Amino acid sequence: ETGxxxxxxxxxxxxxxxxxxxCEQHLGHNAMYWYKQSAKKPLELxxxxxxKEQTENNSVPSRFSPECPNSSHLFLHLHTLxxxxxxxxxxxxxxxxxxxxxxxFGPGTRLTVL
Amino acid sequence: AxxxxxxxxxxxxxxxxxxxxxxxxxxxxxxxxxxWYKQPPSRQMIxxxxxxxxxxxxxxxxxxxxxxxxxAKSFSLKISDSQLGDAAMYFCAYRSEDFGNEKLTFGTGTxxxxxx
Numbered sequence: 001e002t003g004x005x006x007x008x009x010x011x012x013x014x015x016x017x018x019x020x021x022x023c024e025q026h027l028g029h030n031a032m033y034w035y036k037q038s039a040k041k042p043l044e045l046x047x048x049x050x051x052k053e054q055t056e057n058n059s060v061p062s063r064f065s066p067e068c069p070n071s072s073h074l075f076l077h078l079h080t081l082x083x084x085x086x087x088x089x090x091x092x093x094x095x096x097x098x099x100x101x102x103x104x105f106g107p108g109t110r111l112t113v114l
Numbered sequence: 115a116x117x118x119x120x121x122x123x124x125x126x127x128x129x130x131x132x133x134x135x136x137x138x139x140x141x142x143x144x145x146x147x148x149x150w151y152k153q154p155p156s157r158q159m160i161x162x163x164x165x166x167x168x169x170x171x172x173x174x175x176x177x178x179x180x181x182x183x184x185x186a187k188s189f190s191l192k193i194s195d196s197q198l199g200d201a202a203m204y205f206c207a208y209r210s211e212d213f214g215n216e217k218l219t220f221g222t223g224t225x226x227x228x229x230x
Binding site: 041048058105 | 221
């Protein structure tokens with residue numbers, strides 16, 4: 001695997017379910033991000049992790065819970081979601097504090113909440 | 115707070131022709147980075163081109179080039195010799211150069227259609 005991978009690619013869940021999204025980066029980066037992409041809206045940054053430490057929580061509801069066990073893996077735990085949480089969830093990584101701090105994205109998880 | 119505006123929700127271009135996508139942004143900072151990302155139907159967001167605000171020279175990557183006008187806060191993307199594979203959503207994005215501020219601010223995107 002190369003770049004940034006995300007699993008699953010598609011997820012359908014009910015409002016009472018608990019599920020997790022997984023992101024893995026194979027680029028040797030030290031920062032990882034979760035974004036939400038909804039139709040007709042700009043990408044919204046949800047969480048940022050630098051060196052495994054959460055540095056930003058962009059006013060995200062507590063039903064979204066991130067976890068970063070190491071610099072290569074990032075999870076987004078989901079519970080009691082609402083239909084309006086249906087969206088494409090994108091993970092990205094970058095080499096923070098470098099001159100080429102460009103974010104590289106995974107293919108996303110298409111989430112549908114019924 | 116920074117904002118990024120893409121005023122063209124949709125654009126189309128004949129194959130092999132040239133097209134320019136517009137982007138404007140608002141910031142009070144003097145140093146920052148600007149990006150164009152491409153998102154094809156496969157959904158993978160792919161970096162197209164990157165520009166540092168302190169560089170006067172416009173960035174180029176093969177058929178892709180930008181027209182960076184810092185005073186006007188404009189950052190347009192020119193695609194030359196358009197190909198069918200260029201069909202995608204194109205997003206303009208801004209990032210501060212401030213240490214510890216890695217947030218990317220995106221525009222709403224422009225959907226580019228290539229006409230065979």
